[in-house]
């Protein structure tokens with residue numbers, strides 16, 4: 001039976017990096033006879049330009065009918081601003097919420113070949129393998145009320161609401177406990193329970209869930225300390241579970257432990273394991289159109305897509321092995337460049353992964 005993949009290149013470097021992942025997907029589709037069917041649609045700024053809105057109903061409809069989605073990135077100075085920020089039902093946040101993609105898995109794995117590209121000393125990061133489980137459809141990015149209002153006297157005030165319901169915490173908690181169960185049995189829940197009531201509830205629910213997973217060792221950490229510990233001694237962590245905004249920030253920080261945000265893939269899953277896959281980075285307007293962006297996070301996201309949504313583990317592993325092989329060959333995009341390595345652009349990196357496949 002054929003399975004459908006929707007490609008959403010988006011904006012900035014999005015089309016450049018998705019093009020490389022698409023070539024890789026075509027290659028494994030052929031080699032492993034996966035029967036994948038591909039379609040492409042607009043989202044984000046590209047969709048505003050083409051259809052006047054960041055998430056056209058046609059794109060949402062295609063996304064809902066697909067078995068899996070691969071997204072590049074959305075946004076850029078041309079479209080960012082209050083109007084987009086105030087409408088979480090639109091664009092990327094709209095896709096995530098409409099598809100109920102509440103579980104965002106962000107593995108931060110250091111390829112040994114990139115030890116010298118990491119922001120930390122090799123002895124602190126060697127063998128690093130952390131999984132950040134970020135809640136993706138709730139928290140302060142979605143809470144109501146939100147907006148900018150005028151106060152008496154004419155001054156404006158911006159406001160957002162940080163809310164989590166018990167059921168939202170429970171379902172992301174279960175994903176994290178199950179991941180910890182399958183890994184090293186260590187889960188750290190990151191919150192700000194010394195200040196925010198919403199995360200007092202978060203902590204309470206995590207403690208309650210721990211009773212169902214006696215083999216998992218649960219710890220708690222405040223987010224400010226977690227940000228510090230990640231750069232001090234990152235290998236103390238195995239699985240981290242946290243809310244939408246803290247996970248957004250901590251995963252960008254974790255990216256630098258692996259050498260570059262251009263190396264960090266992600267999976268965003270719903271209860272049916274339908275998923276959207278995307279690199280953790282944004283549309284990188286500062287390097288868009290130059291052919292120098294690192295496509296590996298997107299290619300590795302395609303591997304996660306094959307693993308989690310398309311039941312093609314062998315193809316996923318083949319892509320991951322090919323990425324490792326090109327790093328062994330010393331090929332590096334600018335963001336992971338180091339002395340003695342060969343600098344390549346986006347397309348050449350894609351070519352090398354294809355050749356290694």
Ligand SMILES: NC(=O)C1=CN([C@@H]2O[C@H](COP(=O)(O)OP(=O)(O)OC[C@H]3O[C@@H](n4cnc5c(N)ncnc54)[C@H](O)[C@@H]3O)[C@@H](O)[C@H]2O)C=CC1
Nearest residue numbers: 073074075076080262281282283284285286287293294335
């Ligand atoms: N999932 C998404 O679609 C996301 C979209 N954004 C949007 O992207 C735009 C730019 O946001 P920024 O804060 O600048 O974050 P960004 O992640 O786009 O860029 C941050 C820095 O990382 C570099 N970088 C990112 N990806 C790279 C890659 N593959 N290869 C090499 N270098 C890379 C960029 O050149 C830049 O210096 C904004 O409009 C933002 O809203 C930001 C994060 C996620």
Ligand SMILES: CC(C)CC(=O)C(=O)O
Nearest residue numbers: 092093141248280281282
């Ligand atoms: C729209 C933002 C929340 C995107 C982002 O920064 C992310 O998901 O990492």
Ligand SMILES: [Mg+2]
Nearest residue numbers: 248249252280
């Ligand atoms: Mg982010």
